[in-house]
Amino acid sequence: MSEPHAPRRPLDPESAPPIFEASGLRKRYRLGAFTIEALRGVDLVVTRGEFVVVAGPSGCGKTTLFNLLGALDGPDSGSVLFEGSDLGRQTSGERTLFLRRKVGFVFQSFNLIPVLTAYENVEYPLRIDGLGRAERRRRTEEALASVGLAGRMHQRPDQLSGGERQRVALARGLVHDPRVILADEPTANLDSTTGAEIVDLLARTNTERGTTFLIATHDPAVIERSPRRIRLLDGRVIADEGAGARRPGGVR
Amino acid sequence: MKFAVIALRNLARNRRRTLLSLLIVAAGTIGTLLTAGFIRFSFEGLREAIIHGGIGQLEVVPRSDVAGGESSAERPGIPGMQDWQELRNGIEAMPHVLAAGAIVQFTGMLSKGERSAAVIAVANEPGRERRMRFEVKLRGGTGLPDAPPSDGEDAILLGTVLARSLGAEAGDLLTLLGITTDGTLNALDLRVAGLITTGLQDLDSRIVKMHLASAQRLLGTQNITSLVIGLDDTARTPEVQAELDRRLRGREPSLAIVDWKTRAPFYGQVESLYLGIFWFLGSVIFVLVCLSTSNTLMMSVMERVREIGTLLAIGTSRAQVAAIILLEALWLGLLGALAGDLLGIALVAAINGLGIQMPPPPGATGGIELRLATAPGDFAATVALMLVILGIAAAVPVGMSVRLRIADALRHV
Amino acid sequence: MFSGRLSAAIVAVLALMPAPAPAAVITPEAAADILRKSDVASLAPESFRARLRIDALHQRPGPMDIEVWRSGDAKSLVRFLGPNETGKYLLRLDDVVWFLAPGARKPIKMSPARRLRGSASIDDVLGIRYGRDYGIERATETEEAGEPLVVLDLAARSKRAPYPKIRYFVRRATERPVRAEYLLPSGKTSSVVEFLEWREGARPVARRLVITDRLRSGLRTEVTLLEMEERQIPDGLFDLADPTERSRLEERSSEAGG
Structure with missing residues (x-):
């Protein structure tokens, strides 16, 4: 399984173009009588081709950060630039296209559409983007093969194991060849062996396709395998370590 | 296309709930179908009863006689149509015309000894009436003979209520007092041949029927009030009317061609009453089906909030999400209506086979057998109706789904 | 009894009221005298035969x-003379009117109010006996076209009276009726008879009268006396059950006609 193109992982983070530039992100939630400050001013730059882990305990703001980066939600203040354009200024149509083409999501509980087979789940993003039948077939089968599920493509999600489901979810996230995959706790619902396999898959995809990965996790096995680790606590970045880390601007 | 499949599969997820929704839709369909069938049967029955009760599909009458109004109740007392024989021959040669019968209608005073009553007399040609498939509902005695009665042999049919109030029965000799076309009084003895009912209590207390020749003898005229025309198919009425209109144009004195519906304003009243009932029942069904299916659609959206969030997160537009939910509703409408139509066909056949007797409607004298008349259009119409209802029922769930915030929806459990 | 007293009371009250000019009150005796002298139906010959023409003006x-x-x-017979009317009679015996027709074996009882033609009822043709069937409630004087008229308000006092009230106008000078307005129980005028021409003689007879129907848009009907002869009438003509004498009448007239 060798990809023809070279890995896009930047050797020199300073010279590679940034894919995300987040600055001053703040987000509050009301939860009954309480207001939770999920993000309290986060600055972050991620370069194209990076493999970044955002680590921290539950409730540290990882999911909120990912929602803002993935344009699923808007910040109370601050901004997110994706490839230089402000996500906050998108129209709803632009947002739909952004979600459809530029970004892929992998969720903790897989979030597959239960009435669709594995194949149909993976094919779905291509279908809503209006791709032709043959092209859809080729890319769907390729994506399923790349996650090692070529043989189980006609099973419904409830007929698949947790690991298989997450592979389907990853294939769905990858099938339209997005710039970035946002994976929120992708191994939390898996046993450690399966989790390790999924992380291998993510890493290999990063290497082979050059897709940028941001992975939110508190799983040490995942954290220690990542070249860049951003630690989040109580809505703030408390550490940004490893290759490509932006110490001066990354941490406050 | 894909969304239609997703919608259909979504319906299969909670089979019990879907089945319940389908049952509601099917029940609404059956209700609509049976109501429409009953009302159509009532219309058709009433229509044919009116036509074959003696007014025919069409009537040719001097225009001057219908100036005040075209319903039968407003005919003048003096028969004013002259030289009608040739006209009648021409009409009877037209296609779809069974016969054209001469009618003399007048009022008079009918007595039996000391008792007397004001009556509406209708004189006709019994042989032609039979050819026109008119029905005489005898309630005793015999009908009128076809041949014109000779002098002194005049016969009469009495409405049942009238007969009771005069104390008359078949065989009795009664005297009918009328005004001749010269404007003077005349009287004629008539033997009661039989008792009849028109189906309407009020009319049964006033109606008498006799042979045309008897009326002409009493009134001293060969004129008639009108020609009634019986057709082989009521649906042909407009076309025969148009043809007659063309033929009679320019004729002096001018003749009017009046159709059965104009002559029987009663029919129009019944029609609007029944349609009112139909719309009322239809509205009830509409609201019930709409509310209950809206509720189940809402439940299925509530259960899938996170799934809808996922669809949105992976690039499904809000319009597409709305389409999925709307399609679910439409599938329910389509499948439920089809099931309802199938069950409805079976029920209609069963009810028509049972021959259930209904009590007489207000003002009528006899009960009627319950039958349902469904038309092929009804099935398509119920399907369309249910699709509309479900489309409306989907409004709230669709509105809710398109207003979901993705981040909230994904957090939803 | 009570109603009689009430009527008297009303008359008294009305009599005491200042009458509007030019009406003047006439003594009851004088009023009764005028009614008696003008009552043409009662003054008509005891027995007679007459021919009348009834014409509903401008109507078919x-x-x-x-x-x-x-x-x-008590006995009157009306015979219809039209070409198709042979054998048809109205027979009035006291206050009961019978219709006889060749097509009907038995006589048919009819209302005296029945119209014969236009607005002319049987009563209008045979004459109403004002003096016999009505009492005077009030008598006044008025003037029309410069002529003094006596106005008698009559109220029915016999079962034979066809109308409950009549307003009866008599010319003072000739003591002949001018017109009679027939009122319904409601007080509404149902019809008006105008006496237009007279056959003079010992027993004056109205030769032409016009009846106006006030209920049916003023339909006017004219009754004209064509001929009249005083004579004895065979009683058999009025026999309800036996038509022999009447059929003789028909034979004679068909002979005359042929």
Whole structure:
């Protein structure tokens, strides 16, 4: 399984173009009588081709950060630039296209559409983007093969194991060849062996396709395998370590 | 296309709930179908009863006689149509015309000894009436003979209520007092041949029927009030009317061609009453089906909030999400209506086979057998109706789904 | 009894009221005298035969001729003279009117209010006995076209009276009726008879009268006396059950006609 193109992982983070530039992100939630400050001013730059882990305990703001980066939600203040354009200024149509083409999501509980087979789940993003039948077939089968599920493509999600489901979810996230995959706790619902396999898959995809990965996790096995680790606590970045880390601007 | 499949599969997820929704839709369909069938049967029955009760599909009458109004109740007392024989021959040669019968209608005073009553007399040609498939509902005695009665042999049919109030029965000799076309009084003895009912209590207390020749003898005229025309198919009425209109144009004195519906304003009243009932029942069904299916659609959206969030997160537009939910509703409408139509066909056949007797409607004298008349259009119409209802029922769930915030929806459990 | 007293009371009250000019109150005796002298129906010959023409003016069908046979107060016979009317009679015995027709074996009882033609009822043709069937409630004087008229308000006092109230106008000078307004129980005028021409003689008879129907848009009907002879009438003509004498009448007239 060798990809023809070279890995896009930047050797020199300073010279590679940034894919995300987040600055001053703040987000509050009301939860009954309480207001939770999920993000309290986060600055972050991620370069194209990076493999970044955002680590921290539950409730540290990882999911909120990912929602803002993935344009699923808007910040109370601050901004997110994706490839230089402000996500906050998108129209709803632009947002739909952004979600459809530029970004892929992998969720903790897989979030597959239960009435669709594995194949149909993976094919779905291509279908809503209006791709032709043959092209859809080729890319769907390729994506399923790349996650090692070529043989189980006609099973419904409830007929698949947790690991298989997450592979389907990853294939769905990858099938339209997005710039970035946002994976929120992708191994939390898996046993450690399966989790390790999924992380291998993510890493290999990063290497082979050059897709940028941001992975939110508190799983040490995942954290220690990542070249860049951003630690989040109580809505703030408390550490940004490893290759490509932006110490001066990354941490406050 | 894909969304239609997703919608259909979504319906299969909670089979019990879907089945319940389908049952509601099917029940609404059956209700609509049976109501429409009953009302159509009532219309058709009433229509044919009116036509074959003696007014025919069409009537040719001097225009001057219908100036005040075209319903039968407003005919003048003096028969004013002259030289009608040739006209009648021409009409009877037209296609779809069974016969054209001469009618003399007048009022008079009918007595039996000391008792007397004001009556509406209708004189006709019994042989032609039979050819026109008119029905005489005898309630005793015999009908009128076809041949014109000779002098002194005049016969009469009495409405049942009238007969009771005069104390008359078949065989009795009664005297009918009328005004001749010269404007003077005349009287004629008539033997009661039989008792009849028109189906309407009020009319049964006033109606008498006799042979045309008897009326002409009493009134001293060969004129008639009108020609009634019986057709082989009521649906042909407009076309025969148009043809007659063309033929009679320019004729002096001018003749009017009046159709059965104009002559029987009663029919129009019944029609609007029944349609009112139909719309009322239809509205009830509409609201019930709409509310209950809206509720189940809402439940299925509530259960899938996170799934809808996922669809949105992976690039499904809000319009597409709305389409999925709307399609679910439409599938329910389509499948439920089809099931309802199938069950409805079976029920209609069963009810028509049972021959259930209904009590007489207000003002009528006899009960009627319950039958349902469904038309092929009804099935398509119920399907369309249910699709509309479900489309409306989907409004709230669709509105809710398109207003979901993705981040909230994904957090939803 | 009570109603009689009430009527008297009303008359008294009305009599005491200042009458509007130019009406003047007439003594009851004088009023009774005027009624008696003007009561043409009662003054008519005891028995006679007459021919009348009834014409509902400007209406179809055209005029109708009838023959009236009268014997005394109680018996009258109307014979229809039209071409298709052979054998048809109205027979009035006291206050009961019967219709006889060749097509009907038995006589048919009819209302005296029945119209013969236009607005002319049987009563209008045979004459109403004002003096016999009505009492005077009030008598006043008025003037019309410069002529003094006596106005008698009559109220029915007999079952034979066809209308409950009549307003009766008599010319003072000639003591002949000018017109009679027939009122319904409601007080509404149902019809008006105008006496237009007279056959003079010892027993004056109205030769032409016009009846106006006030209920049916003023329909006017003219009754004209064509001929009249005083004579004895065979009683058999008024026999309800036996038509022999009447059929003789028909034979004679068909001979005359042929």
